[in-house]
Amino acid sequence: MDIQGWTFLIVGLSFALYLGIAYMARAASTGDFYIAGGKVSPLANGMATAADWMSAASFISMAGLISFMGRDGSVYLMGWTGGYVLLALLLAPYLRKFGKFTVPDFVGDRYYSRTARIVAVICAVFISFTYVAGQMRGVGIVFSRFLNVGIETGVIIGMVIVFFYAVLGGMKGITYTQVAQYCVLIFAYLVPAIFISMLMTGNVIPQLGFGGTLADGSGQYLLERLDGLSTEMGFDPYTDGSKSTIDVFFITAALMVGTAGLPHVIVRFFTVPKVKDARISAGYALLFIAILYTTAPAVAGFARANLLETVDNAPYADVPEWFTSWENTGLIEFNDIDGDGNINYTPDESTNELVIDPDIMVLANPEIAQLPNWVIGLVAAGGLAAALSTAAGLLLVISTSVARDLIRRTFVPDITQQRELLFARVAAGGAVIVAGYFGINPPGFVAQTVAFAFGLAAASFFPVILLGIFSKRMNKEGAICGMIAGIVFTAAYIIYFAFMFPELNNSENWLFGISPEGIGTLGMVINLVTAITVSRFTKEPPLEIREMVETIRVPRDLEKGSGRGDG
């Protein structure tokens, strides 16, 4: 069977699986819809969290980005995994003990304030929308590359699938489809990685092959060859960094803290039965994520070495077949400036003849390793699984924020459960349509918006939740001032450099040499300092709030027994 046939078959089967699971896991109550009834096993929640977290960007783009950034790519590797340590140790168990349904729930109740709740709702919706637009776009791109349909058709197919299981099943449907999606995406990522590792280093495990010797009999280490080739062609050595230490530090911290503050990740820890389940499921989640995140830099290294060896002053006439086939998609562009018929790939823009889209590093792997056609179909299904699972988790946050945090808890407190569930479904449906619209007509600043989402999560949710748990003295005045100061500072910095004056966006103009990607860290510090200072000069929180903080700090209430409030 040809590539197209295999892709249709595997993608079709995986979609049928997701829809089947969604039908079996329909939501019957608001509890099912928001938190899957709180009955998800820790292992299943770990897988679902991993799929929820790993998006089209992790699956398709990350390895490619790293292969072009070399050691600097570690900001993504450490930043998008280290946040789980913060989440597991500082947030997840206590939020589970708190036992409500959403992040704005916690912020609103802990700070006994409607204003705080509304600020939290706005942040949650904004963060989730910026994120979800990119996911729908990712679905469209995978469809158009592998199945030769237009990006728009691809986005619409993705919308229909997500609509079906997010609207019907809510969190319950999403959780079990995410478990299946994790299995699909990790298998699809590992198969080509293992084959490439064997091909280049003779080692079955990519993480070890990455530090191993080449299989070509030279006995040279892969990374040594890679450094050698890079310097020979005028690039920085692969294992050296070019970003400043302070910027690497701040970007890593912003991504870590942002990860721990993303509402669609936090909410997953509300779905397990007990506090100790929340702890262990964060461990499983990071383990499942780490499988991909430790493979990605290996894939990046293999792909980079392979690419440099292929194009290093090679005659254009002799390039392998995969090179030509990806040229047809526009992801590789060759322009013979000096007319000598050889490929001249250098960092110098005036003589460089080759432009490569980073996404190709994952997408072209199966062809580079000459794997059978079904593997290519598998990679397509994996990319779709990654994008759909993240999109569904984000859409649920949006729908919950609207139905529960705004309608029920802010404006119509006496709404019946059935009507609230209906509102939640309508909100989920509306969110799918808006996300699809942005997927088809992407705003021109998708790349910056990701920095935006993480920066805002870092500067708003993380500090406010952290203080809510670890400081009994923190009151509503402190929390609201802190959130506003953090958000305004972070948003202003990013808007200034990314949207208003992009021409000034370089290290000479940055505050302390921190790029907009890393500014969320400073926003977080500002939030913390403001909140603590203001709270010291204002009234301490009421007694029942201080008692609530005491209860969430222990897994079981000895007097009353642990029970989940009805909210």
Added chain:
Amino acid sequence: MFSFDIIGEDSTAFYMKTKAQQYWRQNLIYLALLLAIWFVVSYGAGILLVDWLDQFRLGGFKLGFWFAQQGSIYVFVILIFVYVYLMNRLDKKFEFDEV
């Protein structure tokens, strides 16, 4: 007798409170310890000391590079499982474990 009852109740409440405080203090000690390791492997070995560590090697890896792209992630995973183990033990010791 009457006053004795009141003292009894008070001391139970007091006992509960100090128990929860001791539990919380021990929890904070674990957090400080684990987060210190978390900081050292990522921000320390992977960022601040990366160039210095690169003079050592781990197979084909320069050590700083390995921490930045592999080692820190392995340590993160281990840290969470150690935390789970420590906290489950602590829950049992203070009888806060859920039934």
